[in-house]
Amino acid sequence: MADLQQQLDEAEARVDQIKRQMAAASCAQVGxxxxxxxxxxxxxxxxxxxxxxxxxxxxxxxxxxxxxxxxxxxxxxxxxxxxxxx
Ligand SMILES: [Zn+2]
Ligand SMILES: [Zn+2]
Incomplete structure (x- = not known):
């Protein structure tokens, strides 16, 4: 179970990171x-x-x-x- 929890935490951290990258990228495009x-x-x-x-x-x-x-x-x-x- 601990393994799954860790995988989930890592996946969520990755999603946050991608969301921030997308926000930054859209800012670079549209300001x-x-x-x-x-x-x-x-x-x-x-x-x-x-x-x-x-x-x-x-x-x-x-x-x-x-x-x-x-x-x-x-x-x-x-x-x-x-x-x-x-
Ligand atoms: Zn911005
Ligand atoms: Zn002044």
């Missing part, structure tokens, strides 16, 4: 399905702006705030900083 999961600090000294962070609903990958909207926010931060320094 990640990003979902907004929160925000992170932009890194400003005054630190009041937040960058959106997304997680892929298919493969669970996270962009850690590396996206177009975050880039725009960081550019605005830099601009604001330039103004206050001047």
């Amino acid at each position: 990640h399905r990003w979902k907004h999961i929160g925000g992170r600090n932009c890194g400003c000294d005054d630190g009041w702006c937040s960058l959106p962070v997304h997680e892929c609903t298919a493969c669970g990958d996270c962009d850690y705030g590396e996206n177009a909207e975050a880039e725009k926010t960081r550019a605005e931060c830099a601009e604001r900083k330039g103004r206050t320094d001047a």
Whole structure:
């Protein structure tokens, strides 16, 4: 019986692995399905702006705030900083 249980565990682990590979492969083809999961600090000294962070609903990958909207926010931060320094 233990043998069968072990075989089942191994088979299930393999299925999980294949499912993750399929999710990753479909992301490579059609792109990640990003979902907004929160925000992170932009890194400003005054630190009041937040960058959106997304997680892929298919493969669970996270962009850690590396996206177009975050880039725009960081550019605005830099601009604001330039103004206050001047
Ligand atoms: Zn993905
Ligand atoms: Zn900022």
